[in-house]
Amino acid sequence: MTVAPHPRADAALACLAGHGGDRHQGRGFSSDLSVDEAVLLKEIGYEPRGLVVGSAVYHLGIQYSNWNTNQEMTDLTRAMYQARQEALTAMERHAEQVGGQGVVGLKLEVQMHSGGHPLAEFVAMGTAVAQPGVRSSGVWVSDLSGQDLYLLIRAGYQPVGLAFGACVYHVAHQGISQWMGQQTQNIELGNYTSALYEARELAMTRMQEEAERVRAHGIVAMRIEQKSHMWGSHVIEFLAIGTSVRLAAAEHQRLDPEMVVSLDDEQEPAAAPAPASGDAAEG
């Protein structure tokens, strides 16, 4: 049986057998990039520098709130914001150490440790990337995937940094007579609606302020996460988070996508925003 020549396969095997190849200069990297991301980032001139992490473990104490008032839990808001900020700062330091100019595919997660103590671990993790031969100051951070970043940069934009805002809010409980009065009706729970509105607005405003501080033109791939973590259904954290971007080119570059009809029989999940976690509402 004859084998059709395949230059890539043959070159790859020759490289493994020990001769040739066009090797990277400098230290070996690790990355949690998928193959698509690694290849696309290389296409726009970025090379991975290494997996970078930062973490902060916080003890979350208790803040008392009035049982029947809607109010922001400022101490908790501050702690949740500060803990994330510290995890990010540690990660940025790590990125600088490995010579990164930016971090892509950031995952910013909170893991609640059950057990005796109310402990929360805040982890920031991503892959540091750099453009060889380009000097830059500071490290930008983005939670965009390699594919998104490729599109963004091809379209003439540059990521500036992560923008996020947090708000921990206490939703008032209803009085007993009010509760009794509403048992037989379908009625809007005004306190709930307005509390959720207010908390969401606060988180988003804070995120926007962060973006304005770094003179970004806009925020892309923004999402709002709504979680009660360990506080029960009446205390909710809203986290608004996205990547702030600036138009680096003179104007938006057209991409002119080709249209295709997929022949895959697998149903692609629609690119919907992440649904709010189910632990947040009811009460």
Add this chain to the structure above:
Amino acid sequence: MSDQADAQQRQQASIAALERGQLPIAAQERIEELREGRSAWTSDLSVSEMAAIAHAGFEPVGMVMGSSVCRIAAQWGYTTVYGMSGTAGSGRVRTYPCPHGFYGYGVGSEHRTGFNWEHRYYEAGITETRNLALRRILEEAQGVGAHGVVGVRIMKRHLEGVGNSLEFTCIGTAIRRRGGPQLRTPFMSHLDGVAFSKLLHGGYVPVALVMGIGAMEIDPGCGTEWQLRSWSNSRIQQISDGIEEARMLGINHLESEVATVDADGAVGVETDLAAYELGGESQLIELFLLGTAVRRYAKEPLDEPPLPIMRLR
């Protein structure tokens, strides 16, 4: 001879073979059949993986695996292992003295020093178990005349709780290029067949599976415990340090393995963080990283730049 005696004899022969550094009898027979082409090839490739691999110039040979169960020698408790002088030999240690200036150590004492320390023996035990399993899967791959193994899945399991025995098993599909040069060590990748084809297309070739392990025991001191009991929101320095150190150790070990196999980097790194209670307030933080080391064989990444598309469904 009865069936039972026969089976027992086979088992004895398998154990003897393992001790000689060979594969168990059943695996040897399977490899033999695959090599001679007496049986149909087996694979867990999906149709698109199969097509992608063929597009990259390779063909499947068969499923291969390697497995090992080892005893992990681990001793918890910094002060119990090393005494009060605290000479850990190698491995990282960080101490958190009593903020009130006392120097009590005893269990149950209100004032005590906290320790974060790296478990070198434990890390080495896991690495050793992994090495045995990898050596066996590579031996199988070589036995069937493959150039590499793709879609390798890893199963890592603590038996009888952490720090006793560990099972490490890897399984994947061996592939080869007809007429290709023989490799001293077949390549391995935990990425699937489609990713393998994209990687090759992008100018990279997988080299080996690389792993990083970081194991830190956190034995909280009285300062940390006081902080845990408080009512305020505050950062717990000792636990933050412990987790961050475990992550750093994992990444450093992974990157040094990348250098050992003479690769340029690792892609698709997966991380797994586990915390195990060790009794008392002590806990073990174990970070496990797994990736595919890649080498760049061509500078020009793609024949044609990627085409932006819009899916119409």
